[in-house]
Amino acid sequence: MVERSKETKIIQCDGMPIYAYSSSRLIPLYKVAHECGYRLDKLCSVLEISTRHFRRLFTDTIGVCPKKWLKSERMVYARNLLRGGYPIKEVSERLGFGNQKEFNREFREFYAISPSSYRAQETERVLEKLR
Numbered sequence: 001m002v003e004r005s006k007e008t009k010i011i012q013c014d015g016m017p018i019y020a021y022s023s024s025r026l027i028p029l030y031k032v033a034h035e036c037g038y039r040l041d042k043l044c045s046v047l048e049i050s051t052r053h054f055r056r057l058f059t060d061t062i063g064v065c066p067k068k069w070l071k072s073e074r075m076v077y078a079r080n081l082l083r084g085g086y087p088i089k090e091v092s093e094r095l096g097f098g099n100q101k102e103f104n105r106e107f108r109e110f111y112a113i114s115p116s117s118y119r120a121q122e123t124e125r126v127l128e129k130l131r
Contacts (some may be wrong), residue, residue: 006050009088010061017062017069030073038074040066047061075110078103082119091115 011019011026020027029045036042043066044051058066075097081091092103107115 008054008057012062017058025067033070033073033079038070040070043070046097071106071110077106078107078115079111079118082115083122088115099124 007021010017011021013051017029020029020032021100029043032043032046036046040054041051044054047054049057055066058064062069078091081094082088086094088103089100091101092100095103097103097106101112104115107113107118112116113121122123
């Protein structure tokens with residue numbers, strides 16, 4: 001792999017990483033993160049940058065390690081899928097979890113609520129607005 005680290009920059013808005021500028025192209029990080037299955041090594045491969053340099057660049061620019069950001073992006077996407085009515089098992093599979101139990105554990109750790117409770121809460125909130 002060719003190291004192009006001197007060209008790569010992280011562009012942020014309100015403290016959130018929005019784009020990576022790499023090899024003279026703007027790359028939407030949230031989109032690439034999803035396409036790469038929220039895997040840092042695959043993300044770095046797309047950006048044509050070493051994992052070590054990306055960690056340093058990302059942490060210096062955003063103030064949080066990229067793995068923590070990737071986990072957050074994954075959980076935000078999970079929440080959106082659940083809110084959209086997707087079954088928990090399908091959300092788990094779409095986000096690349098080994099099994100539904102692993103997804104449930106990570107979701108609960110992140111949001112302090114189970115996926116099924118979250119979905120029920122969101123359904124109730126929507127129904128309340130309709131009343």
